[in-house]
Amino acid sequence: MPDPKRRDTIAVLGLGYVGLPLTLGLARAGFDTLGFDTDAAHVEALRRDHDRNGEVTEASLRDTQARFASETDALAGRSVFIIGVPTPITDARTPDLRPLREACRAIAPHLRPGALVIVESTVYPGVTEEVCGPVLAQASGLRLFDQIKLAYSPERVNPGDAEHSMENVVKIISAQDDETLDRVAAIYAPVVKAGVHRASSIKTAEAAKVIENTQRDLNIALVNEFSLIFSRLGLDTLEVLEAAGTKWNFLPFKPGLVGGHCIGVDPYYLTYRAEQLGYHPEVILAGRRINDNMGRHVARELVKTLLKNRIDPSGARVLVLGFAFKENCSDVRNTRVADILTELADYSVAADLHDPWVDPDSVATEYGVEVTVAPQPGGYDAILVAVAHDEFRRMGPAELRAFGKPGAVLYDIKGIFGKSDSDLRL
CATH class of the missing domain: 3.40.50.720 (NAD(P)-binding Rossmann-like Domain)
Structure with missing residues (x-):
């Protein structure tokens, strides 16, 4: 197949903890890359080599070949669109997909036959094909899965963690068909040194992402419940955990506050989808109640x-x-x-x-x-x-x-x- 660096021009939507490192990584790998964000002040700061989140160095911004924009007109002429916008929850603790839908509507006028849309935002299984796909098709007038190609590759960014950077963590990739998956692999492989893992379907990749943080959430909830019990017993929880940790298979989790854009949010995406299907998750929601x-x-x-x-x-x-x-x-x-x-x-x-x-x-x-x-x-x-x-x-x-x-x-x-x-x- 043709060299994707010669064929594809890439736009990354959302320049936070996910999108900005990816934008710089793609540019380092030789791709013609545009970083897009609706926050004009943030974009202007990036043009002055400053990342307000402190995740990217001034030198990295100064040396990059990537361009940054906040006006949607800059998206014209791009053949690959990678969406890394936030996927928060509402006050009712249900998925808030408005940023994702807005990103899809922003790129739709600029889609041309053969365009590839890759979602990196955390979602429940089915969102890429059943929510993003129809929005893209309706707003662009193009045929989904034919003129518009869909893929999903979940972000695995850990803010403040230089060791587990984007380049050093295996990248899950998935797509609507094998040909599109090869195209996705050719984009990410030069960027992610740890390699890529090809999931069998988009929904499989979506599910894998959402359970990563759900599992961690439950493990923390368990030790938080230990803490609630031990405080009533007059015991120091960390001392108890240290003693238990002398066994080879005891998991080293500690009690604490569970917030942020992943662990405290992602489980609600999975439980929302489960309840849509008529199943009420008990263990996951119990863990959420404890941590919240x-x-x-x-x-x-x-x-x-x-x-x-x-x-x-x-x-x-x-x-x-x-x-x-x-x-x-x-x-x-x-x-x-x-x-x-x-x-x-x-x-x-x-x-x-x-x-x-x-x-x-x-x-x-x-x-x-x-x-x-x-x-x-x-x-x-x-x-x-x-x-x-x-x-x-x-x-x-x-x-x-x-x-x-x-x-x-x-x-x-x-x-x-x-x-x-x-x-x-x-």
């Missing part, structure tokens, strides 16, 4: 400890360290730290938030929370380490306690310090 309530549990444990120390919660001041959904990352999507703040407010606790990674304006806009840039030492009744940023690790327990009044509570929910260094651990 851990932020409130953390806040209540802190309030109980304040009361034990004869501190009136309604007059207490607490410094919450970290708001991103995970360490060394600026992403605040679906962060469960917000639940901690909400629950503390219900107890009339005054909480200050500090996180050197997040954008204060974005946090204020999305969550209505003010980020304290420089918390003052000596003024807090409790210091709650909610996110294990390297900055907090380097500070250590003594420096963190300096933010508090004498006898202040240090609550290390991530267990980044030893048991004797903190007053509470999850």
